[in-house]
Amino acid sequence: MVSQSPIPLHLCFFLIILFMFLSLSWYSSYESMLEGFFDSLRLVFIVSPVLLLVVLQLISTFDATGRSTFFVADNDLNAGSTPWGVGLVLVLLLFLLSYQSDLRERWFPLLS
Numbered sequence: 001m002v003s004q005s006p007i008p009l010h011l012c013f014f015l016i017i018l019f020m021f022l023s024l025s026w027y028s029s030y031e032s033m034l035e036g037f038f039d040s041l042r043l044v045f046i047v048s049p050v051l052l053l054v055v056l057q058l059i060s061t062f063d064a065t066g067r068s069t070f071f072v073a074d075n076d077l078n079a080g081s082t083p084w085g086v087g088l089v090l091v092l093l094l095f096l097l098s099y100q101s102d103l104r105e106r107w108f109p110l111l112s
Contacts, residue, residue, distance in 0.1 A: 045094065053087040
């Protein structure tokens with residue numbers, strides 16, 4: 001049997017410090033990439049209510065037999081159709097909330 005000597009303490013400290021410097025440099029390079037990802041994710045959250053309304057409208061245009069009722073005139077089913085105006089207002093509100101600080105700095109520069 002060959003006995004192995006333990007790793008020297010100085011080497012452990014050196015490796016820990018080296019790992020800390022590498023992790024900080026990796027964080028600084030990936031931070032800008034993550035910010036871009038979160039900006040695009042914010043756009044997905046803004047567009048998702050409109051997509052949901054479109055999907056619900058497409059689903060509601062088919063009756064129980066599978067035929068499309070979209071082009072039928074005088075249809076009683078469209079009396080309570082999906083509220084497109086409400087969906088657009090929701091998208092506008094979500095847009096304004098997500099870019100609130102940017103819009104405030106551009107429109108009211110003296111208050112910032």
